Amino acid sequence: MPAARLEVANVSAGYGATRIITDMSFDVAAGDRLAILGRNGMGKTTLLATLMGLSTRHAGQIKVDGIDLADLRTSSRSRLGVGYVPQTRGIFRSLTVEDNLSTGLKDRPRSALAEAYEMFPRLAERRHHLGMQLSGGEQQMLSMARTLLGKPSILLLDEPLEGLAPVICDELMSMISHMAASGDVTVVLVEQQIERALDFASRVLILERGREAWSGASSELRSNQSLVDRLLGVGIH
Ligand SMILES: Nc1ncnc2c1ncn2[C@@H]1O[C@H](COP(=O)(O)OP(=O)(O)O)[C@@H](O)[C@H]1O
Ligand SMILES: [Mg+2]
Numbered sequence: 082m083p084a085a086r087l088e089v090a091n092v093s094a095g096y097g098a099t100r101i102i103t104d105m106s107f108d109v110a111a112g113d114r115l116a117i118l119g120r121n122g123m124g125k126t127t128l129l130a131t132l133m134g135l136s137t138r139h140a141g142q143i144k145v146d147g148i149d150l151a152d153l154r155t156s157s158r159s160r161l162g163v164g165y166v167p168q169t170r171g172i173f174r175s176l177t178v179e180d181n182l183s184t185g186l187k188d189r190p191r192s193a194l195a196e197a198y199e200m201f202p203r204l205a206e207r208r209h210h211l212g213m214q215l216s217g218g219e220q221q222m223l224s225m226a227r228t229l230l231g232k233p234s235i236l237l238l239d240e241p242l243e244g245l246a247p248v249i250c251d252e253l254m255s256m257i258s259h260m261a262a263s264g265d266v267t268v269v270l271v272e273q274q275i276e277r278a279l280d281f282a283s284r285v286l287i288l289e290r291g292r293e294a295w296s297g298a299s300s301e302l303r304s305n306q307s308l309v310d311r312l313l314g315v316g317i318h
Contacts, residue, residue: 082162084112084267085146085234087132092141094131100139101127102291109235109284111146112264116278116299117271118313119288125271126168128288129237132269133165134158145235160187164233168240168271170224174213178204178223181212185227197226200256218249225253229260235267236260242274250274254281275313279303287312 087109095101101124109115119125130136132143134155143150150158159165172181182197182204198205201222207215215223221241228236238257242250254277261268261281272278279285279299287295287302294312295302302308 082232082234084265085162086111086144087235087267087269088142088144088147089132090142090144092128092131092143093139094127094136094141095139096127097137100291101136102131105141105291105293107286107293107296109267109269111234111267112261113284114261114268114270114282116282116285117269117288118273118275118278118285119294120314121273123288124291125288126239127291129165129167129239129269129271132158132237133163159231162232162234163237164228164231164235164266165237166224166228166239166241168243170220172212172215172220172223172227174211176212177209178212178215179208181223182227182230185230187231189230189232193230197230200229201226218245218253221245221249221253225256233266235269237269237271239271240273241270242272242277250277257281275309 090106092105093100093103105128117125127136131138134153145161145163182194186193203219204222204226207219241253258281260266270278270281279302282299285297285299285302286293289312295308
C-alpha cells in the first residue's frame with residue numbers, strides 16, 4: 082500500500098461522555114512526518130486512539146485518502162492501512178516472538194515474517210522467546226515489527242522511545258527514519274523526546290489540555306526556545 086494522506090477535521094473525542102480532545106484539525110500529506118508533542122496527560126494517546134476508533138468520537142471527520150473512517154471499527158481501519166503501535170506496546174506476554182509477529186500478518190503468508198527478521202535481526206535471534214522474556218527495547222521492536230508486517234500506509238507511533246536506553250532510542254529512530262525516507266508510509270509520531278521528534282518530523286503539533294496549542298514547521302519550533310519552554314517545559318519526561 083502506498084503512503085496515504087490523513088485528514089483530521091474538527092475532531093472532538095473522549096471516553097464516553099467525557100471530553101478529552103476538543104476541535105482538533107490537522108492534515109498530513111502522503112509520505113509526510115508529523116510529530117505530536119505535549120506534556121503528560123494532554124491527550125496525545127487519546128488522539129491516536131480516536132484515529133483508531135478506540136475512544137468515543139463526539140464530532141468531526143477523520144479521513145484516509147478521502148475515505149471517512151467514522152463508521153469503521155478498529156479492525157477495518159487497520160485493514161484500510163492505518164497501523165498503530167500503542168504506548169503500552171500491546172504484545173502478548175505468553176506468546177513467542179514469532180507467534181506475536183504472526184498476529185500482524187493479516188492475510189499475508191507466513192513467509193512474510195522474514196521481512197520483520199530482516200528489519201530487526203534481534204527478533205530473529207529471539208524468535209522462540211516469550212514476549213515477557215524480552216527487554217523493553219525488544220518489546221518495542223516486536224510491537225513495531227508486528228504492525229509493519231501489515232504494510233500500513235499510515236503509521237501511528239505512541240511514544241516508542243519511552244523507557245528505553247539512549248542507544249536503543251538511536252537504533253529505533255534510525256529504523257523509523259529509514260522507513261519514512263522510503264516515502265511509502267505517512268508517520269505520526271507522539272514523543273516526549275523533543276529533540277529526537279524534531280529531528281524526525283517536518284511538522285509539529287503541540288497539544289495542551291486536548292486542544293491544539295501550536296502547530297508549524299519543526300525548524301520554527303526549534304528556533305523558538307521560549308515556546309518550547311512554555312508549552313513543553315524543560316527537562317520534563
Ligand atoms: N480510558 C480512559 N478513561 C477516562 N479518561 C482517560 C482514559 N484514558 C486517559 N484518560 C484521561 O485523558 C486525559 C489524556 O490522557 P492521555 O491521552 O493518555 O494523555 P497523554 O498521552 O498526552 O499523556 C488524561 O486526563 C487521562 O486521565
Ligand atoms: Mg500517552
